[in-house]
Amino acid sequence: MYRQGDVLIVPVTENAVPEDVRTAGPKHRRPRESMVLALGESTGHAHALVATRDEGDFYPAPSESEPAFVFLPLGGKVVHEEHGTIPLPEGWFKVVRQREYEPRALRSFRVVAD
Amino acid sequence: MQSPATTEAPRPDLTADAIVAVAAATHETWRAIALSTESVDREVAEQTVRKLYVDARPDAAPPEIIWCRSPLEAARLVVEQADRLGAPARDRVRDLIWARGRAQLAERLGPREFGRVWQAACGELAPLMSTLITRIAAGVEEHVDAENTAERAALRVALTHAVHGPFDAAWLPLYEAAGMAEDLGRMARSAGWWWPFENAVVLTERPLALRLDDQDRLHHGDGPALAYSDGFALHSWRGTPLTPEFGQRLAATTPESIRAEENAELRRMMVEHYTPERFLKESGATPLQEDEAGKLWRVEMGSDEAIVMVEVVNSSPEPDGTFNVYFLRVPPDTRTAKAGVAWTFGLTEDEYQPLRQT
Numbered sequence: 084m085y086r087q088g089d090v091l092i093v094p095v096t097e098n099a100v101p102e103d104v105r106t107a108g109p110k111h112r113r114p115r116e117s118m119v120l121a122l123g124e125s126t127g128h129a130h131a132l133v134a135t136r137d138e139g140d141f142y143p144a145p146s147e148s149e150p151a152f153v154f155l156p157l158g159g160k161v162v163h164e165e166h167g168t169i170p171l172p173e174g175w176f177k178v179v180r181q182r183e184y185e186p187r188a189l190r191s192f193r194v195v196a197d
Numbered sequence: 198m199q200s201p202a203t204t205e206a207p208r209p210d211l212t213a214d215a216i217v218a219v220a221a222a223t224h225e226t227w228r229a230i231a232l233s234t235e236s237v238d239r240e241v242a243e244q245t246v247r248k249l250y251v252d253a254r255p256d257a258a259p260p261e262i263i264w265c266r267s268p269l270e271a272a273r274l275v276v277e278q279a280d281r282l283g284a285p286a287r288d289r290v291r292d293l294i295w296a297r298g299r300a301q302l303a304e305r306l307g308p309r310e311f312g313r314v315w316q317a318a319c320g321e322l323a324p325l326m327s328t329l330i331t332r333i334a335a336g337v338e339e340h341v342d343a344e345n346t347a348e349r350a351a352l353r354v355a356l357t358h359a360v361h362g363p364f365d366a367a368w369l370p371l372y373e374a375a376g377m378a379e380d381l382g383r384m385a386r387s388a389g390w391w392w393p394f395e396n397a398v399v400l401t402e403r404p405l406a407l408r409l410d411d412q413d414r415l416h417h418g419d420g421p422a423l424a425y426s427d428g429f430a431l432h433s434w435r436g437t438p439l440t441p442e443f444g445q446r447l448a449a450t451t452p453e454s455i456r457a458e459e460n461a462e463l464r465r466m467m468v469e470h471y472t473p474e475r476f477l478k479e480s481g482a483t484p485l486q487e488d489e490a491g492k493l494w495r496v497e498m499g500s501d502e503a504i505v506m507v508e509v510v511n512s513s514p515e516p517d518g519t520f521n522v523y524f525l526r527v528p529p530d531t532r533t534a535k536a537g538v539a540w541t542f543g544l545t546e547d548e549y550q551p552l553r554q555t
Contacts, residue, residue, distance in 0.1 A: 086553070087555050091542040185526070
């Protein structure tokens, strides 16, 4: 698994991708448009995924508390203005946003954004 | 002044998809109109409302125009000066245009297509707008003692005659995209809520402040989340209504006032407002454990659950070469810093094994 700031990228098997995520299908993107994994709340900087030779699909998270998925047939890299670039091998990945605990009376957790 | 022809019928060249596309393209603009805290354009509002009256009742005298600073001031005036205002006239001045536009569009597109267009054009802003309207109406009523049911009822009736102006922003993009109800759109752009009566129309100013959190809930810790110039205000923490008294206390939170607060729910809001990190630093937190992931801290909170936080160092240096330290609150039963960081990603301590971190 790979961590860039508040985003954790975990290699998974294709079978680990939930049915509803796969049925919903990948997010349509224009050629050479990077896949934005998470937008920073305060800085506007984004964790973006760049697929090797633009071959890759991003499956958005169905809700804020669930992970997104990425398929990179040729591998790729994660880039961010403030964090070092991380190269990624080929395969399926689960993208987990960092969360913070909130007492149950308010909400059980909230998503962190750097 | 232009003829009102465009308010009479939808533009026949616009397909359902085109209407949806135009409404989607103007969505952000309408959101900004709804949440605007700029001063109103009295001249445009007065001109437009006079035109709406002329269209609705060509033979009647023009209405007296009365400005109020807030929906509270307006609702009170509506209750107290019924004779001056005359009978409610919302149906003729506004509702008829609204309903006619809707009916024409429904007829032209057919029920199925109309449903799709309505949902696509209005679906996104509608929950926020209706929440704001409900909260303001409740806030107006709450200005009267709960025991004074007659006065509360009178205010409630007064509120039912209001046109919500900018808070109609969920539906107006659809009308505007279809080339209808342009004067109602202009009213939404130039004034706050307004009340049409036979002899007079009561117009209101926009709020001075309207603050939402990242999930579109009324939210502010350092003062009211919604405030008008006459002092009418709503305090709110992540959508939870607060009494003005607690709103003021929240803004002045100190570690001592947090500890002195007996209500757990209010105490948690105070901690969140003060930030758990600052509270931890200033209230003698105990270091529990330290490992390669960071440092674990704990503050006991008496009968409420303890505040436990991991202190972690950012892996990437700042431009000046230093490393940022930050605190993340984790469940109170967390035993190690690594287990805490693992929890923030939904993993156990054993599962959390990053190959690379930046």
